[in-house]
Amino acid sequence: MSELTNDVSVTGSECTASSESLAGLELPKNYDPGTIEEPLFKKWFDSGYFSRNVAGFADEQKPSYTIVIPPPNITGVLHMGHALNNTLQDILTRKARMQGRPTRWVVGTDHAGIATQNKVEQKLAAEGKTRFDVGREAFVEACWQWRDEYGSTIIEQLKSMGCSCDFEHEKFTMDSDYAAAIRKVFVDWFDNGLVYKGHRIINWCPRCTTALADDEVEHVDETGHLWHLRYPLVEPVGDIEYLVVATTRPETMLGDTGVAVSPDDERYSALIDAGAQVKLPLMDRIIPIFTDEYVDKEFGSGAVKITPAHDANDFEVGQRHDLEQINVFTEEAVVNANGGRFEGMTREEAREAVVAAFEELGLLDHIEEHDHAVGHCYRCNTTIEPWLSDQWFVKMSELAAPAIKAVRENQVVFHPKRWENIYFHWMENIRDWCISRQLWWGHRIPVFYCDTCGWMGASVEDLEVCPKCGAAVRQDEDVLDTWFSSQLWPFATQGWPSEATWKQELDHYYPTQVLSTARDIIFLWVARMIMSSMYFLDGKVPFEDVIVHPTVLDKYGNIMSKSRGNGVDPLQLINTYGADSMRFGLALQVTGSQDLKFDEEKIMIMARNFATKIWNASRFVLMNLKDFDASQACDETSGKVTPLAVTDADRWILSRLARLTAQLADGQDGYDFGVIARSLYSFFWNEFCDWYIEFSKSQLNQGGTERAAAQRNLVFVLDSALRMLHPFMPFITEEIWTRLPHGDSRPSLMVAEWPNSAYFNDFIDDQAELAIEQLCAVVTAVRATKARYGISPKQPLDVVVKTTGDHALNAADVLNSQLEQLKSMARVGNFEASATAVKPAHSSVTIQAALEIYIQLEGFVDFDAEKARLQKELDKKVGELEKINKKLGNEGFLAKADVAIIEKAKSDAAELDKSIEQLTEQLADIG
């Protein structure tokens, strides 16, 4: 049974749309998104359509469909990336919902540790205070207040886009149940040795005064300098009194505890053999010279100063050679007491001062320019300081292995597929993840210390006293990386780890179907979700598909950013063009390979014009239904209006519609949003509006069955098109659909059924498609001829068509039966089509596949011009024929090409032959 007739509607099976509801037929002249969108959203929300059971319309027998939103930061405001990403998710969600699947788009926000803390600190700073002035407890309280005040901004903005998220069950990464999930994860990993504490060099942001993970550092190429500094030897070796080290960061020399050279660098072998030592200038520290494989003798001077406390490589070298680690900076990157007379200077001041001091001592060898990548904080852009400190880490290699396998085995599939390589590369070279942050806003690390007996442990519950000795314990001061909590998003939002809820939820609704995201968080977020999900949920992946959507760039191809000031505000677009247009315009640009250059002028105008087109086509349909009685035009059981094919035009549009539904059927359309949007656009505009609506005008005029059929088909095709357009343009389609007498008892298009391609399959009609193609060819030929000779479009012209194809007789019959259409669409006067027609005198000729169209032009035309045109046409055809004949003369082609291709070439050649013959004849005739 087709979907159209197996209505599970709640209101029974009577025909519900009748002439009574015609009051709703009048549409205002212009589409005004501003007045329509908000009330419709409220209606959807109040009706409960956003919940998983979709107010009772979901079919529990069908597979569920779940998407989790990438939780926006509570500090976030909607930008173009969100607009695009959430458009895509909503398209998928709405389609699944219309297909009757229990559908849930999980929504919520991320507490965004650093970002939020920065905002609140800025607010305090405006009052002249720091977080230390107010203290930890009050500061965290202020963060909560900030969240209550501003945290839902972006959620409200999603609503104005029309996103059909499950807003009633909004989650937050600091909710108490979410916190429980985090504790469980941490404690489990701690107890299993996957979480450990390490004294290491980490990326330190001296402005945020916290550690950052490797992927939170953004490297920017900068032109800096390479300072070549002379380090005097304690005792000269031969006539060598000093060696030169090259550094980009001279200020760190204050913490140098060694100098390394390459083991096979002969320049320094004498020094190594002699066991020479350096007397570190300014600090007067005696430090060793040694060899290490790490050193590249080609670079700089071939000698590297080693500062174990301020460079990740030097740290490792230092460990190999057992060097002292001297930290010379405070957490704000100011020189500390270990920096001698430089104490109290900032990094920048210290650099200048150290270089000046070397120069004064005659120890500055030379300076050269040097390009290198410098790390910056991804939140505040401050230059990162590699800094030695105690931090918590997650051991990644064990977690990564199954997650790599899952993608290799297509349990998770990336779209486009090539992103998997990026994923593999990162996962296979994964490094341990620094998860502690020296912040106050976030999930505090659940590790407790007993200073009395030295016990340390992680605990799901807060501890007051030491489980070992009973003394008071203190909790770790640090909080967890925000991404530590985000990695749990797909399951912690759905009840995990509370056995009572997650067992039933997740057994049914997990894994989720799709994750749609920007590419820049594939590592930070996507990979970690896969790893944690597989670890905690018995190897289950969190989602089956990952869509990596294009990056939205400005019209010149630059990344949109605050500093460039080239961002576009989606809310502004919604105000100007409507949410539907913004959504459609963005979806239209999604192609899978290219980033999205957003040119408002080009994209939005196209989409807005399309929305207007939909509106006006619908106005036309509704205007012509005054005498339409849906109850006489519907399926008896479902009450829905069904089509009625009387003319070729009717059969044609239904056939075209059927092809569209087949293209959009499950599994066919994939995630090619741009392709789908374009198909919908061209069907609606170029087929339904440009031709069928025009055909319908004459049918409507004729009355009787033809009129009735046109009405039914207009309603049916529009109804079907609205269903397929709805996921892209939810508001305008809903507004029109609720006024259209389609007979469907569902209260909203949002919960109406998706057109089932199996039902439409019967409408496919090759004959009708061919017939209309020929009819259109005649119409176009007449219009073109009039335009060419400046004849008014209103001037009727007599037309004779000779049909020349295999189905000549039938084609002639078909054309003759379309006289009304020809009169209405092309202002044809007398008309005759036959296989034996002869060319009337003084007429223009248009050769179309299997048709010779003669248009009587006596008294209208300068025949010299027509002659020239025919000659041009003839030359073109001759050229084409030459090409094809060359192909057909090629033995390789005949031997190896597909039969169908060869047949096509042959028939093309035959047609061209005939055309050339005709054209030559016509030319002779005119001459």
Add this chain to the structure above:
RNA sequence: GGGCGAUUGGCGCAGCGGUAGCGCAGGUGCUUUACACGCACAAGGCCGGGGGUUCAAAUCCCUCAUCGCCCACCA
């Protein structure tokens, strides 16, 4: 230093093995049973350069060029 992507009419993009499509802009003509945010009709392209594979290449391979992204511990 590696990897990836892009290069198609003036502009923004589709197409990805069988003789180039869309939208915008520009041209000509239109108050035609909705729509000028419209209708009709034309015009506009050796598909970045060079090589190769193939009967056949915008489409596959190699190479170069330009632009853009990502990754990388060279001081």
